[in-house]
Amino acid sequence: MDALIRKPSFASAITLLIVIFFIFAVGIGFLNYPVEFILITVTVTSCFYAKYYGNNWKNVVDMFVSKIKDAVPAMLILLAIGILIGCWMISGTIPLMVLYGLEVINPAYLYLTAFLVTVCISTFTGTSWGSAGTIGVALVAVASAMDISLPITAGAVISGAYFGDKLSPLSDTTNMAAIAAGADLYQSIRNMLYTSVPSFIFACVGFYLLGNDLHAGSVGQLETIAKMKMALTGLFWLNPLLMAPALLVFVGAIKKWDTIIVLVASSAFAIALAVIFQDVLFADIINTSINGFKSSMLPGLNDLAMDETTSKNINILLNRGGMYSMVNPIVVMLCAFMFASAIEVSGALSVLLGSLAKKLHTVTRTVLATMFTSSLLVACTGNAVISFFIIKSMYDPSYKEKKLHMVNMSRAMESGATLLEGLFPWTISGMFMAKTLGVATLDYAPFVLFNLSCFVMAILFALLAKFSNFGTRYEEAVT
Structure with missing residues (x-):
């Protein structure tokens, strides 16, 4: 069966990613459908894509089980x-x-x-x-x-x-x-x-x-x-x-x-x-x-x-x-793991990463890519948690190659996704804050000083990695 598995082309992989972003943006951003339903939808979409290139449902389940085992x-x-x-x-x-x-x-x-x-x-x-x-x-x-x-x-x-x-x-x-x-x-x-x-x-x-x-x-x-x-x-x-x-x-x-x-x-x-x-x-x-x-x-x-x-x-x-x-966060996490498993088995991410990795040859570029991709994903999906699991699948090989400890990824994801989630008017957090406090999102956004300055500080530390290890952890340095 493995001999029949084909590698997607770059154009095909990009198309899948665009379709997934579109489903997230429309389903969550405009139609306000439940996150779990959208995750299941993109999982099914990714499974059909994986099947077209020779994979099967068992491969997805095996990948899912391996991810869940570590998350218990x-x-x-x-x-x-x-x-x-x-x-x-x-x-x-x-x-x-x-x-x-x-x-x-x-x-x-x-x-x-x-x-x-x-x-x-x-x-x-x-x-x-x-x-x-x-x-x-x-x-x-x-x-x-x-x-x-x-x-x-x-x-x-x-x-x-x-x-x-x-x-x-x-x-x-x-x-x-x-x-x-x-x-x-x-x-x-x-x-x-x-x-x-x-x-x-x-x-x-x-x-x-x-x-x-x-x-x-x-x-x-x-x-x-x-x-x-x-x-x-x-x-x-x-x-x-x-x-x-x-x-x-x-x-x-x-x-x-x-x-x-x-x-x-x-x-x-x-x-x-x-x-x-x-x-x-x-x-x-x-x-x-x-x-x-x-x-x-x-x-x-x-x-x-x-x-x-x-x-x-x-x-x-x-x-x-x-x-x-x-229970709800755990259910969302399970759905996110299933989606991450399906898109990883599909081969689309590995193809995209293969092209992206050629440009992520420094720690600075890797961390900055993690941050800005997180921001893009939370803007498209309206939910920071979803972006976490997608980012892990996308950039995990690059972090391991550079021996970067995963706390760097966690900080980059929090800086790019969690802190900015409430600043987009169409996200769940943005709508909640605006409705609860009675102030429009775009009115309060310039004054959310901690969130904005923390995002800038994360960029500065990513740039600092070119010259110093201060603030950047490597596997050997973690006790």
């Missing part, structure tokens, strides 16, 4: 994170983090404060949507009351939200980028600090300068924040001990303890704290770890007088987590 530990981590978020929620750990964030909001430095608060919340919760959809909404409401720039406020919120979405060990995109690249999660996060720390400093300075002429608002202008704080303190018994589960996770990251063991231990710690401090049923605590937390589990909810806006914000913040919350 990562899937377990995703499930453990879902459990962790649910347990942190019902124990009061995440609500306490949000409360601390709300307490440090200073209207006199609203832009800088908005950035720093969402940095903290998104880092501890691992979600850009959750932090933007809760505290971000409150911050934009304050900005509206103070009659100051909503686009700059939204840019600060989104910048802080994506800081955590890029660096938090609880973030699904951070985990998926590491999974797709085949890199260790914590090594990947540490490597991203090279671009993230300078970008963080730049964003702090930028938002401070943009807001240095703001003045503190009246007590009435802080009503939105006050209502959120009152609701959280009324629903939970919040005290500093509730930070212990989060501290355990970050100590585990520093000590390089096994990720799954740390996550499970932190979840168990949070369960114990929920039993001790929160007025909830033990059955609800267990149910939260599996199915996610619901605000209706709190007996004080009905006794707490909240207006419609505050109630909506509280529900957006609290109602999530649980093992089953990670």
